[in-house]
Amino acid sequence: MTPLGAAVEDLATDVHLPDGGGPFPTVLLRTPYDRARHRAEARGWARRGFAAVVQDVRGRFASPGEWRPYENEAGDGAATARWIRRQPWSDGRLVAAGASYAAHCALVLALEASGEARPDAVIAAVPALGAAETAREPSGVERLLARAGWWAAHGDRSDSDESALDKALAADPGLLTHLPLTGLPERLGRSLPSWADLWRRRDRGRLAARAAHAAMPLLAVGGHHDPFAEDTVTLWRAWGGPSARLLLGPWGHGLLSAPGPDAGPAHRVNLGELYVRWARRALAGELTAGHHGALALGGGGLWLPAGTGGEPRAQRLRLLRGSAFTADPDRPVRSGDLNVPAGGPPDRCLLVTPPLPRPLDVVGPARVRLRATAHTPSADWAVRLVALTPEGIAERLAAGVVRRDDSAGRVAEFTVGLGRLARRLRAGTRLRLEIAGHHFPAHARNPHTGDDPMTAVRLLASRREVEPGSVALRLSVLPFRPTPSDPAEEILR
Numbered sequence: 457m458t459p460l461g462a463a464v465e466d467l468a469t470d471v472h473l474p475d476g477g478g479p480f481p482t483v484l485l486r487t488p489y490d491r492a493r494h495r496a497e498a499r500g501w502a503r504r505g506f507a508a509v510v511q512d513v514r515g516r517f518a519s520p521g522e523w524r525p526y527e528n529e530a531g532d533g534a535a536t537a538r539w540i541r542r543q544p545w546s547d548g549r550l551v552a553a554g555a556s557y558a559a560h561c562a563l564v565l566a567l568e569a570s571g572e573a574r575p576d577a578v579i580a581a582v583p584a585l586g587a588a589e590t591a592r593e594p595s596g597v598e599r600l601l602a603r604a605g606w607w608a609a610h611g612d613r614s615d616s617d618e619s620a621l622d623k624a625l626a627a628d629p630g631l632l633t634h635l636p637l638t639g640l641p642e643r644l645g646r647s648l649p650s651w652a653d654l655w656r657r658r659d660r661g662r663l664a665a666r667a668a669h670a671a672m673p674l675l676a677v678g679g680h681h682d683p684f685a686e687d688t689v690t691l692w693r694a695w696g697g698p699s700a701r702l703l704l705g706p707w708g709h710g711l712l713s714a715p716g717p718d719a720g721p722a723h724r725v726n727l728g729e730l731y732v733r734w735a736r737r738a739l740a741g742e743l744t745a746g747h748h749g750a751l752a753l754g755g756g757g758l759w760l761p762a763g764t765g766g767e768p769r770a771q772r773l774r775l776l777r778g779s780a781f782t783a784d785p786d787r788p789v790r791s792g793d794l795n796v797p798a799g800g801p802p803d804r805c806l807l808v809t810p811p812l813p814r815p816l817d818v819v820g821p822a823r824v825r826l827r828a829t830a831h832t833p834s835a836d837w838a839v840r841l842v843a844l845t846p847e848g849i850a851e852r853l854a855a856g857v858v859r860r861d862d863s864a865g866r867v868a869e870f871t872v873g874l875g876r877l878a879r880r881l882r883a884g885t886r887l888r889l890e891i892a893g894h895h896f897p898a899h900a901r902n903p904h905t906g907d908d909p910m911t912a913v914r915l916l917a918s919r920r921e922v923e924p925g926s927v928a929l930r931l932s933v934l935p936f937r938p939t940p941s942d943p944a945e946e947i948l949r
Contacts, residue, residue: 466519467536468519469510470498470510472510474506474507480545481507481547481550483550484536484550486511486554487554487561488523488525489610491512492517497510500732504732507546525557533562533569538573551576552579553579556582556709557584559579559582560584582679583687584684585684587659590602593857594873597858597859598910600900603654604640605620607651608648611648611650612646612649624643635912636912636913637909637911638910655908668694673698673700675738676701678707679705680706680707680718682709686875698741699743700748700749701749702750702762703730705723712725721757722752722757722758725944734948744949749761749762750762751764756817756938759940760941766819766931771887772810774809775924777806778803778891779922782801783803784803785917788895788901789892792897806890808889809886809929815880815881817934819934820876821874823929825927826870826922829866831864833864833906834859834861834903835862835918836895839892840855840892840895841854841888858871893920903915904916
């Protein structure tokens with residue numbers, strides 16, 4: 457442990473130095489998840505000629521102080537960066553790096569610090585841009601399950617219990633159905649004052665707006681199945697530094713440790729080695745200017761240049777059932793269940809495409825346009841796209857949800873974004889489109905009363921009608937057979 461001084465309250469910090477006399481370029485990683493978990497990573501950087509500094513953020517693990525997520529990282533990171541540059545083993549060059557919350561720490565240092573505190577390059581993997589971005593979809597709908605899991609594991613405590621929510625759900629399977637949702641800490645049996653504060657955060661987009669004024673190279677890494685995939689791409693597109701690189705694979709939030717069903721052998725990348733090679737070129741000023749990178753074509757076993765995009769193409773849909781259905785928050789459509797009830801009153805509108813006559817390479821945004829009616833003053837419209845393989849297996853492709861506050865009974869026409877796809881769909885695959893009123897527990901249930909879903913104590917069922925002929929599914933389809941790209945070449949050029 458290396459004390460840094462009163463400016464950052466002696467935050468617990470490990471320093472790993474390469475062999476030799478130095479000085480060395482430095483990689484800084486600030487984490488709330490225990491710096492000890494990064495020892496192998498830090499030693500890897502040191503073996504490759506970088507000093508590696510790994511620090512527990514304020515109030516976490518061995519660092520003293522109060523843990524206030526997203527609030528102290530700019531100042532503490534800046535103090536740490538200045539301290540690094542005063543050390544005899546530092547050659548003055550600094551890379552800020554991290555994944556998830558640690559990527560947030562790296563980004564606020566890059567975008568909010570000034571002078572010698574500002575790093576010379578940034579590696580941001582699956583970046584959590586801020587509390588507001590992690591708490592809600594761009595449409596404003598609350599990301600309940602992921603935030604409940606994170607706060608149960610890490611919120612308002614100095615250590616972590618990764619299984620806290622799973623244990624609580626095992627004891628009470630209906631844990632997330634109890635109202636109000638702001639009362640979750642009491643049901644977990646521990647104090648979580650920052651839980652209620654999270655849902656009052658409305659500063660979404662702050663870091664992305666600052667990215668246009670960035671002054672250093674960026675490497676942004678994400679996964680198509682990561683909930684922060686759109687934020688990763690937004691950050692890369694907005695970055696105003698001398699160069700920006702994007703690597704987007706068929707992975708979840710854990711990247712290579714969480715491959716999606718569409719990942720193949722060609723999508724295995726040695727991220728550590730790639731980070732080192734990119735950092736060397738970034739610090740040497742050897743990267744070409746502009747925005748470049750690579751994205752994986754899931755199910756296709758290849759990579760494409762990051763700027764690749766298909767042409768919007770409507771997919772023919774046939775109604776199966778549920779042009780009129782009831783969105784009942786007491787019996788919501790489950791986000792983790794791809795089975796569809798065969799009988800009883802419909803709880804969603806179901807449409808399906810014919811089998812694909814040939815393989816389809818879908819690369820880019822997916823959107824659904826529809827005309828529909830809700831007979832309550834507030835309504836969420838959750839849309840899920842599922843691939844039905846020729847073998848009869850259902851695979852989730854994408855989902856999106858928007859909140860509408862139209863007059864009850866009024867027909868509305870609107871679009872639901874489903875995010876970006878980069879996927880080869882095999883011949884014979886059918887696409888199933890589900891339009892529902894809930895996507896629970898991934899997202900909080902709209903109570904349909906007009907009340908805030910996090911503080912609501914009363915639920916109403918909502919009668920819905922969808923005009924089947926108005927439903928238009930548009931996918932970004934490549935009009936040609938794609939030319940494979942080498943991800944390392946794209947990142948390092």
